[in-house]
Amino acid sequence: MRGVVGVQYLIHTLGCQMNERDSEIMAGQLETMGYTAAASEEQADLIIINTCAVRASAEDHAFGHVGRLKQLKEAKPSMTLAVAGCMAQEPGTIAWLKKHAPHVDLVFGTHNLHQLPRLLDEASERDEMLVEVWKSAGDSLAEHVPSRRRDGVRAHVNIIYGCDKFCTYCIVPFTRGRERSRAMTDILREVQALAREGYQEVMFLGQNVNSYGHDLDPKVDLADLLEAVEEVDGIRWVHYMTPHPRDFSDRLLEVIGASQKISRQLHLPLQAGSNPILRRMNRKYTREQYMALIDRARAAIADVSFTTDIIVGFPGETEQDFEQTLEMVREIRFDSAFTFMYSPREGTPAARWEGRDPVPNPVKKDRLNRLMELQYEISLEANQGLIGKSMVVLVEGVSKKNDSVWAGRSQTGKVVLVDRVPGIDLTDRFVPVHIDAAKTFYLSGSVTGDPLGAPSALGHALPLLQS
Numbered sequence: 001m002r003g004v005v006g007v008q009y010l011i012h013t014l015g016c017q018m019n020e021r022d023s024e025i026m027a028g029q030l031e032t033m034g035y036t037a038a039a040s041e042e043q044a045d046l047i048i049i050n051t052c053a054v055r056a057s058a059e060d061h062a063f064g065h066v067g068r069l070k071q072l073k074e075a076k077p078s079m080t081l082a083v084a085g086c087m088a089q090e091p092g093t094i095a096w097l098k099k100h101a102p103h104v105d106l107v108f109g110t111h112n113l114h115q116l117p118r119l120l121d122e123a124s125e126r127d128e129m130l131v132e133v134w135k136s137a138g139d140s141l142a143e144h145v146p147s148r149r150r151d152g153v154r155a156h157v158n159i160i161y162g163c164d165k166f167c168t169y170c171i172v173p174f175t176r177g178r179e180r181s182r183a184m185t186d187i188l189r190e191v192q193a194l195a196r197e198g199y200q201e202v203m204f205l206g207q208n209v210n211s212y213g214h215d216l217d218p219k220v221d222l223a224d225l226l227e228a229v230e231e232v233d234g235i236r237w238v239h240y241m242t243p244h245p246r247d248f249s250d251r252l253l254e255v256i257g258a259s260q261k262i263s264r265q266l267h268l269p270l271q272a273g274s275n276p277i278l279r280r281m282n283r284k285y286t287r288e289q290y291m292a293l294i295d296r297a298r299a300a301i302a303d304v305s306f307t308t309d310i311i312v313g314f315p316g317e318t319e320q321d322f323e324q325t326l327e328m329v330r331e332i333r334f335d336s337a338f339t340f341m342y343s344p345r346e347g348t349p350a351a352r353w354e355g356r357d358p359v360p361n362p363v364k365k366d367r368l369n370r371l372m373e374l375q376y377e378i379s380l381e382a383n384q385g386l387i388g389k390s391m392v393v394l395v396e397g398v399s400k401k402n403d404s405v406w407a408g409r410s411q412t413g414k415v416v417l418v419d420r421v422p423g424i425d426l427t428d429r430f431v432p433v434h435i436d437a438a439k440t441f442y443l444s445g446s447v448t449g450d451p452l453g454a455p456s457a458l459g460h461a462l463p464l465l466q467s
């Protein structure tokens with residue numbers, strides 16, 4: 001690996017938290033080589049686009065960005081342009097880049113991002129695009145690769161890579177490969193080190209976190225991991241993303257219910273509310289089983305709240321199917337929902353059915369609007385129910401839209417705007433807040449006491465709030 005001096009990098013990250021974590025690992029390797037973060041594309045000597053393949057809109061966004069960078073590359077030929085992430089795992093992307101974007105210097109995938117230093121060396125010695133994408137992960141997981149986490153007190157920690165579920169609409173099992181769990185000892189060592197560095201919140205990541213550990217010897221599960229992390233001093237909040245409704249054991253619910261640290265917000269992607277659609281999606285649960293899980297969770301976890309992902313316009317979805325989705329949304333009353341129009345992904349079974357039995361685009365749009373309208377009404381009511389309550393908020397900084405308030409999040413993931421107290425910086429502090437008002441997408445309130453615990457050791461020397 002060659003060291004570099006005064007060379008600047010910029011990483012654009014599209015898509016999910018797994019990609020954000022991958023970008024942190026790319027940044028860590030670059031900073032170990034001597035790169036520093038660039039403030040703009042014009043200043044960067046290396047630009048990496050870390051792409052997402054989950055829907056066509058994300059892909060179009062990445063292609064558009066790569067296209068726009070052609071001019072910059074022509075003006076500054078010494079600049080290196082790299083494309084990484086889930087799209088790089090798709091053969092169609094490589095063909096497109098070769099044809100339409102020969103100004104790209106390097107393409108690497110999700111399984112070999114730990115090779116970045118060597119790949120940059122090789123790309124710099126070539127005149128044409130270097131494509132190095134592993135079809136699958138190697139035998140052993142790449143542990144101990146440096147990473148540069150973003151500032152703050154929240155850290156993302158990978159626990160399981162890949163997905164074996166093969167939902168028929170989803171490209172992820174093809175771009176991220178088979179499920180591979182990290183050893184629990186490695187995860188706990190990482191969390192302990194994070195706590196020593198001053199991080200106070202961890203988000204465990206995986207495409208399917210409740211499959212965690214089934215491939216380890218001896219087998220462990222997510223409940224074991226969450227129970228162990230409860231014991232790590234200094235970690236105040238624990239989240240995990242994303243679980244599958246199918247593998248939610250009673251023990252996992254009990255562990256969450258008994259915990260002081262684990263989020264009581266369950267993100268349970270429903271995807272659809274009709275059994276024939278769920279079957280064709282290969283979700284492996286029925287609406288009745290999903291409802292039973294909601295009931296089990298309500299019984300096991302005090303103050304539990306639910307959020308979800310829903311797709312409308314899956315091939316063959318009828319109006320009656322869609323109404324069954326609306327009915328479930330009305331019955332469960334999710335706090336919020338990520339809602340998507342079905343987007344065919346080449347190589348998946350549903351993309352073939354889309355050719356025979358598509359839901360027309362205007363119908364997809366209409367269903368999305370109706371679903372969002374219903375969900376917004378429910379979200380507003382759920383938020384209004386919190387007026388007058390107190391909750392702890394992790395302040396992330398001054399709101400970008402309104403500098404008289406701080407913006408933060410509750411442990412259940414709600415955005416909370418907090419009235420600023422002059423002369424005090426509460427960034428990265430956990431503060432008790434009284435909720436005074438509620439809107440569809442956020443709550444607002446005022447600070448009622450001192451921040452909890454000591455300030456983080458991450459460089460924010462903060463005065464305590466005087467009450």
Ligand code: 5AD
Pocket residue numbers: 054055169170171269271309310311340341342343344345
């Ligand atoms: N079309 C639309 N939405 C999709 N998702 C995954 N694949 C597709 C697709 N082909 C949604 C699912 C998933 C979320 C991350 O993205 O709802 O839970």
Ligand code: SF4
Pocket residue numbers: 163164165166167170171172173207208244
């Ligand atoms: Fe995709 Fe289904 Fe795996 Fe989630 S569980 S990543 S939706 S295949």
